[in-house]
Amino acid sequence: MSLVNLKVIRKTPCELCPLRPLPHFREFTPDELEFVSHFKKSEVSVEAGQIILMEGAQSAHLFTVLAGWGFRYKMLEDGRRQILNYVMPGDLIGLQGSLTGEMQHSIEALSPVTLCVFEKKELSTLYRGYPDLAFDLTWIAAREERMLDENLLSIGRRSALERAAYLLAMLAQRASVLDLFRSGRCVIPITQQHLADTLGLSIVHTNKTLRKLSDKGMIRWAERSCEILDQRGLEDIAGWKGVGEGKRPFI
Amino acid sequence: MSLVNLKVIRKTPCELCPLRPLPHFREFTPDELEFVSHFKKSEVSVEAGQIILMEGAQSAHLFTVLAGWGFRYKMLEDGRRQILNYVMPGDLIGLQGSLTGEMQHSIEALSPVTLCVFEKKELSTLYRGYPDLAFDLTWIAAREERMLDENLLSIGRRSALERAAYLLAMLAQRASVLDLFRSGRCVIPITQQHLADTLGLSIVHTNKTLRKLSDKGMIRWAERSCEILDQRGLEDIAGWKGVGEGKRPFI
DNA sequence: CGGAAAATTGATAATTGTCAATCGTCGTGG
DNA sequence: CCACGACGATTGACAATTATCAATTTTCCG
Incomplete structure (x- = not known):
């Protein structure tokens, strides 16, 4: 269990x-x-x-x-x-x-x-009994599939810097539509090891890549989490325009 | 359209x-x-x-x-x-x-x-009207998700050789349960460019990687497609044991 | 004030990509 | 029948990216 x-x-x-x-x-x-x-x-x-x-x-x-x-x-x-x-x-x-x-x-x-x-x-x-909810479940599965498609594209074909920028921009975007940043600051509770294991990179290279984003003033590390300072800039580096999801089902 | x-x-x-x-x-x-x-x-x-x-x-x-x-x-x-x-x-x-x-x-x-x-x-x-079929649709979406998870793991964390071996073994397995190899020979109609774009590798490096698999006698290229000679060997290299899917819905 | 986990750094090695040819196969048109 | 061109496969040399190793330093937490 x-x-x-x-x-x-x-x-x-x-x-x-x-x-x-x-x-x-x-x-x-x-x-x-x-x-x-x-x-x-x-x-x-x-x-x-x-x-x-x-x-x-x-x-x-x-x-x-x-x-x-x-x-x-x-x-x-x-x-x-x-x-x-x-x-x-x-x-x-x-x-x-x-x-x-x-x-x-x-x-x-x-x-x-x-x-x-x-x-x-x-x-x-x-x-x-609830075909609309059943439909929603399939929709939810398809949404996950779409996100995985994006991640696969990113890991397979983007450079380390582009990948990192895409990942952070995507996370920031998902979080912001959930109104998760009440503080006004966009903080993602993640370590560099997590990012490395998402990006398919080593921890050292991830660190050096993130350093470049820090140097550009786009992100900042503090308290074992990552603050996004320039979401638009990250999207530009990744060559990714955030998905403008409309309403979305949930259960 | x-x-x-x-x-x-x-x-x-x-x-x-x-x-x-x-x-x-x-x-x-x-x-x-x-x-x-x-x-x-x-x-x-x-x-x-x-x-x-x-x-x-x-x-x-x-x-x-x-x-x-x-x-x-x-x-x-x-x-x-x-x-x-x-x-x-x-x-x-x-x-x-x-x-x-x-x-x-x-x-x-x-x-x-x-x-x-x-x-x-x-x-x-x-x-x-057909909740069981609706369930199947969700199931089908979840199956795609599962395959993407596997591909993501492979691209993110396996070496070029392991990746190629995994991909070919997976394709061979999927095809074989469909009884696609009536001829007795397991032939996948794919070019090295396709494999490269799946593996997230360059075409040149893909070629050199496949060469290693050829040298081991596990695969053979002919007529713009790939013949699998030793599926078990590929699975061993990939460290992957084929999924033993039972019955599967389809529409 | 430790101690542990996370972040950072430099040096070096391994992997993978890019460039530039070459070769082979196959279908088409002369 | 052969020349030709297109596409795919192959190769070697070299460059770029990324990984590994081995410290330190910093931060967090009790």
Whole structure:
């Protein structure tokens, strides 16, 4: 079981979900909202550094991130790690494992994370009774696919500097539509080791690459996290124009 | 419109689908089979080298590959190309574009390809009336996600030799469960430029890397395609044990 | 005030890319 | 039938990028 280190806490009613009011997410019908409210079984919190889902596990649950940052990754037998994508509030995790039986990747918390807990076995109820939500689930899977396509393009064909710029710009953009930067400062809770394992670079070369971005005044490191000072500049280096996602479903 | 160069040909009835009898695919109920039969509007064929779907297009259709090989890719503005994945019989293409409105990647035929044509706007009928098929669609999207995860791990963390071995072993495995190698010989219709653009390597280095695999007697180039002679050997080099997929849905 | 984890740096090595040819195959037109 | 051109495969020399090694230094946290 993969929930060993999770702490169950009280459940925020879906009607009061802090994410739903964001203009970024699609509206629910009252009917859907009620279903999801029942679909959500509880809420758990995880500390930074803990593993939320482990490759090979057969979890009975899936989760939506309510708060905090995490990352999905895979490892080779000799320990090399590749971070596949990051998860942040509104992201559904564990769907892949729920469908195909066994998790093919692991997920770890980057910061303290709060999760809504759903039961895998109730998915069939969702598919039978709520076709719009079922559609949303496919949409969500397709969105993840699109992000992976972008990452693959980046790792396969961009230089180290372009890659780093793309990654940071993308993270900043995803976070900003979630209104995650209340402080006005755009801070990503990540270490250089995480970035290296995402970019497919060594830690040393990652450091030297980030140094170039620092020298240009585009980012700054502090408190084991990265502050984005010039998102537009990063996008220019990457040759990437942020995706103007309209509304997006979530569960 | 993206169907400019497609040739419409007669429609093979789904009841006589040559793929369905394969042990690799899940069974349909008679009800589902009838729906899919109506869902399928026609059949088109595409020549090798032609583009099936273009990034940015808003296709009204989605397709299932009935025969032939193709590949999904993205390009940077300066022409650098990254192949994201390959498509082969049984694969659904265009789903991502159908959901999010616009294709985010292109798809090109590697060999002559035959496609079943479906209409995007009838997806809602599917979701409302056939929850099991809706579930399958999500499953299919999750499967693509899983393959991308593997590719990302490979490009990010494996050496050139390991990467090439992984890619060829993976393609051979996917093709073999489709019974694509009737001749007894496992031949992949691909050029070294395609492999290079998949592996994130230059064409020259790809050539030198493949040379090492040839020298070991694991592969052989002939007629602009790659014959796999020692699939197990490739898997060993890659440190990858083929996924033992059980039955898999398709539409 | 430690001690551990993260960030940084310089030197050197390994990997991979670029350039510039050459060769082979195959289809086409003379 | 052969010359020709296009495309793909191949090769060697050299350059650029990235990795590895081996410290330090800094920051964080108890």
